Amino acid sequence: MIVVVGIGADGMAGLAEASRDELRRAAVVYGSKRQLDLLDDTVPAPRRQWPSPMLPALQTLVDDDHAGDVHVVASGDPLLHGIGSTLIRLYGAEKVRVLPHVSSVTLACARMGWSVHDTDVISLVTAQPHTAVRRGGQAIVLSHSKSTPGELAALLNAHGRGDSQFTVLERLGGPDEHRRDGTARDWADGAPRDIDDLNVIAVRYLPDERVSPLPDDAFTHDGQITKQGIRAVTLAALAPRPGERLWDVGAGSGSISVEWCLSGRGCAAVAFERDERRRHNLEFNAAASGVGIDIRGDAPDAFDGAEPPAAIFIGGGLTRPGLLDACLDNLPPGGRLVANVVTTESEAFLTQAHTRLGGKLRRFQHYHGAPLGAFTGWHPHYPVTQWAVTK
Numbered sequence: 001m002i003v004v005v006g007i008g009a010d011g012m013a014g015l016a017e018a019s020r021d022e023l024r025r026a027a028v029v030y031g032s033k034r035q036l037d038l039l040d041d042t043v044p045a046p047r048r049q050w051p052s053p054m055l056p057a058l059q060t061l062v063d064d065d066h067a068g069d070v071h072v073v074a075s076g077d078p079l080l081h082g083i084g085s086t087l088i089r090l091y092g093a094e095k096v097r098v099l100p101h102v103s104s105v106t107l108a109c110a111r112m113g114w115s116v117h118d119t120d121v122i123s124l125v126t127a128q129p130h131t132a133v134r135r136g137g138q139a140i141v142l143s144h145s146k147s148t149p150g151e152l153a154a155l156l157n158a159h160g161r162g163d164s165q166f167t168v169l170e171r172l173g174g175p176d177e178h179r180r181d182g183t184a185r186d187w188a189d190g191a192p193r194d195i196d197d198l199n200v201i202a203v204r205y206l207p208d209e210r211v212s213p214l215p216d217d218a219f220t221h222d223g224q225i226t227k228q229g230i231r232a233v234t235l236a237a238l239a240p241r242p243g244e245r246l247w248d249v250g251a252g253s254g255s256i257s258v259e260w261c262l263s264g265r266g267c268a269a270v271a272f273e274r275d276e277r278r279r280h281n282l283e284f285n286a287a288a289s290g291v292g293i294d295i296r297g298d299a300p301d302a303f304d305g306a307e308p309p310a311a312i313f314i315g316g317g318l319t320r321p322g323l324l325d326a327c328l329d330n331l332p333p334g335g336r337l338v339a340n341v342v343t344t345e346s347e348a349f350l351t352q353a354h355t356r357l358g359g360k361l362r363r364f365q366h367y368h369g370a371p372l373g374a375f376t377g378w379h380p381h382y383p384v385t386q387w388a389v390t391k
Contacts, residue, residue, distance in 0.1 A: 001069045004078045006101030009174030011038040019099045026071035035073045077103035081123040104200050107172040108140045112202045129155055133290035136208035141201040149201050150191030157188035159288040165204040170196040220281045221253035229366045230384050237338045237388040238311050242266050247309040249299045250316025254282035261291035270306045274298035300326035314339040319349050331391045342382045350387045359389030
């Protein structure tokens with residue numbers, strides 16, 4: 001059995017009696033240097049510091065020759081972005097026992113007066129800082145190091161979130177706990193240099209612009225964008241589900257990829273776009289919305305090596321020889337494919353595909369009001385023909 005004991009910055013004094021008993025009876029205790037240093041003399045077992053990289057050590061933590069329990073000490077709640085989840089994945093829940101401590105997230109919410117269930121939890125321990133950019137709401141962000149607050153603040157400020165309330169909480173639960181309040185703009189202009197590596201960030205994202213679908217002006221683009229109204233019906237046809245991956249072919253600005261990733265927990269996207277400037281816009285739009293998109297070159301050549309999709313959207317290049325067949329070949333059974341076209345040549349190609357493979361064929365025509373002399377008339381957008389099929 002692997003016994004994982006959560007511990008806080010207050011060390012042994014903050015542990016429940018059951019956790020202290022486990023550590024006192026341990027034959028050996030594994031953990032990081034900071035966690036092991038929190039143990040006192042009542043824990044006589046040898047202490048073994050994790051090597052770097054840590055995963056190979058975890059994979060050999062228990063072998064056939066090992067007798068007795070293995071004890072691991074971890075920060076706070078080991079099942080909240082912690083080592084407990086990794087060990088359960090490696091060995092199974094029946095071989096891992098977890099004794100959690102109060103998590104840094106719970107402590108941070110208590111200090112901020114926030115309800116935990118109304119607060120997002122974002123870990124930047126391994127993820128890139130841009131994944132903590134949001135358009136509203138509040139989050140506790142788990143930092144990688146003392147540089148994380150400044151890096152995140154700079155990103156928020158660059159993407160129009162400089163007014164966000166920004167609180168850095170250091171050494172939570174310890175006798176020397178420290179709090180610094182400000183805005184993202186304050187921290188971007190000059191982050192303090194004496195930040196402790198053990199910190200979390202509480203962010204209330206301002207201005208709060210949580211709308212779906214996003215307005216067109218939320219994206220940097222050169223005109224090659226699936227506009228808001230068509231985007232809404234396209235996302236409805238794609239029907240994203242939590243944890244699914246989209247292939248966005250002829251991605252343009254990446255508006256469909258961004259909306260897909262924002263639609264549910266764990267949703268991801270791979271965007272294929274041959275134009276370098278549009279790939280740059282796509283990268284900017286992904287960062288501005290806090291989503292990670294795998295951005296690749298021209299389709300179908302760039303399909304090789306991409307993580308397989310649950311759905312594919314074709315927004316451009318449909319008539320290119322072999323593209324549709326390559327998309328269908330990479331789509332698993334039950335996967336959805338949606339294609340939007342505006343030209344008569346592409347529409348003829350789409351009609352043939354519908355005749356051959358079935359699915360649903362739709363046509364959308366959107367209008368907006370525009371001045372017509374002293375009055376208002378209807379100004380049409382290009383009609384969009386959409387084909388949706390399930391493999």
